[in-house]
Amino acid sequence: MTAPPASATEHRPGAPALRVPDLGRLPAVTEALAARAAEHDRDASFPAEGFVLVQDAGLLTATVAARHGGSGAGLADTVRILRALGAGDPAVALVTAMTLFTHAAEARTPGWPPAAYAALLDAAATGPALVNALRVEPELGSPVRGGLPATTARRDGDRWLLTGRKIYSTGAVGLSHLLVFARTEEDPVRVGTFVVRAGSPGLTVEPTWDHVGLRASRSDDVVLDSVPVPLGDTIGLAEPGEIPGARPDPETGAWNALGLTALYLGVAGAARDWLTNFLHQRVPTALGAPLATLPRFQTAVGEIEAALFGADTLVDTLAARVDSGDPEGAEQAGAVKVLGTRAAITAVEQAVALTGNHGLTRANPLQRHYRDVLCARVHTPQDDSVLLTTGRTALDRAIARSTDGPHRKATDS
Incomplete structure (x- = not known):
């Protein structure tokens, strides 16, 4: 660069x-x-x-x-x-x-x-200067699945006053700017993002994060009690039926899907590196040679290496297509996230299975990599949404083919 x-x-x-x-x-x-x-x-x-x-x-x-x-x-x-x-x-x-x-x-x-x-x-x-969007709430869950936020913005002269609670607010304690998803107390209601600066009056981070994985992300609760925001510090205020960002456009979705998949493939790569070093260093008395010399372990490492190579290549290739403006590449990013994160999780699971107690010992990093890589399943788009969309697209494509020209029914012999 x-x-x-x-x-x-x-x-x-x-x-x-x-x-x-x-x-x-x-x-x-x-x-x-x-x-x-x-x-x-x-x-x-x-x-x-x-x-x-x-x-x-x-x-x-x-x-x-x-x-x-x-x-x-x-x-x-x-x-x-x-x-x-x-x-x-x-x-x-x-x-x-x-x-x-x-x-x-x-x-x-x-x-x-x-x-x-x-x-x-x-x-x-x-x-x-760290920034994150605070969108998830106790009742709403993630807005990507629909619904209005409970967090409200009340007009007070030349400012908004925000009140509500956001959960799973990744990095909350270290953020410079918090992009808070909220609805206005207006008629009709508008929904959008409000730019909140760290240290604003009425802004509190409650240390509620006690997770198995990504513990250092400090994805705590953020409580807003009449937090002042300048009137113009909003992004995309719109009617509820036109909520910007509630369902990301394909390119934004691709950045999220491929970027986060790459992150977890990095975790899996670290797990693989620890595993290969361990197999060279571990010399059981009965064997008299490192575990790395056994074909069984060589084949298992080969499985991991091939899966991660394939997933990394998919992510890199599709990212380049998105950069080139390829709309099909952006639309396929969710499917690559499913494939890539599954490859990452499976690779670390295999590493744990190969190393037994050593892999689950807290003194070794493999158990941490395993706990961290499981968090890949949480991020939007989640597997069920991706597979539902992908399946419907494939089925619709079959209908389109059947109306475009001669075809044979699936029941034909």
Whole structure:
């Protein structure tokens, strides 16, 4: 990746320049993150120093558009970044992913209030400025499956006052900006995203996150009690039937699906690396040679390696197609997420089965990789939604073929 042209950095005269992403530093960043990942997992502590490393390498703002002074990284570079960070510390990778996705969406379809986005970029030029969308609620669940948020925004002069509770708010304690999905107390009601700055009055993070996997992500509850937001700091206020982002457009969905799949493939890659080292080091007395010399283990590692190679290749290939503007590539991203995350989970499960008690011992990282990779199933789009859509598309395609020309019925001999 090369630096943006000089003219691209002149959008904010006098403002600090964004760092240029250095993908050559990814191996070192991965190693540094991995060195403290077990500690943060054990304590469920937010890995703040990890984001400093990512920021210092210019990775947190890699997807900022050139017109805003960024390098405008596409999805292909983003999956490369997230795979490497996922191998080091998936909690750092996940919050980084949310930040990268936010900048990428703004690059494609501007929606932020200009002053608010400029403030975010100024903060991002001097330190980690993490952003995430807070959408999930106790009753609503994820809005992608429909429904209005319970979080409300009440007009109060030249500001909104937000009240509600968001759950599973990944990275909440470290966010610079929180993008809160809420409905207005108007008639008719409007629904959209409100840009909340960290430290705003009435904003509280409750430490409720006690998860098996991604413990360091600190996906806690966020409570809003009449939190003030400037009147113009909203994104896409619309009628409930036209909620922007409730069901992502294909390209936004592809970024989410492929980016997160790459992250969990990074976790699986780290598990594979630990496994191969273990098999070389483990020398049972009865064998008198490393387990790595046995054909049974060689074949098992071959299964893992082939599955991960195939999944990585699928993700990389489709990411490049999305960057090229291929609409079919974007539409196929959900199916690749199903295939890729299943490959990642299965690979780590196989590694655990091969190593027995060693793999489940807390002193070894494999059990952590296993707990973390299981979280791949949680993210939107979830498997059931993807498979339902994919199946319906295939069935509709069969009907279209049957009406386009001569055909034989499935019951014909």
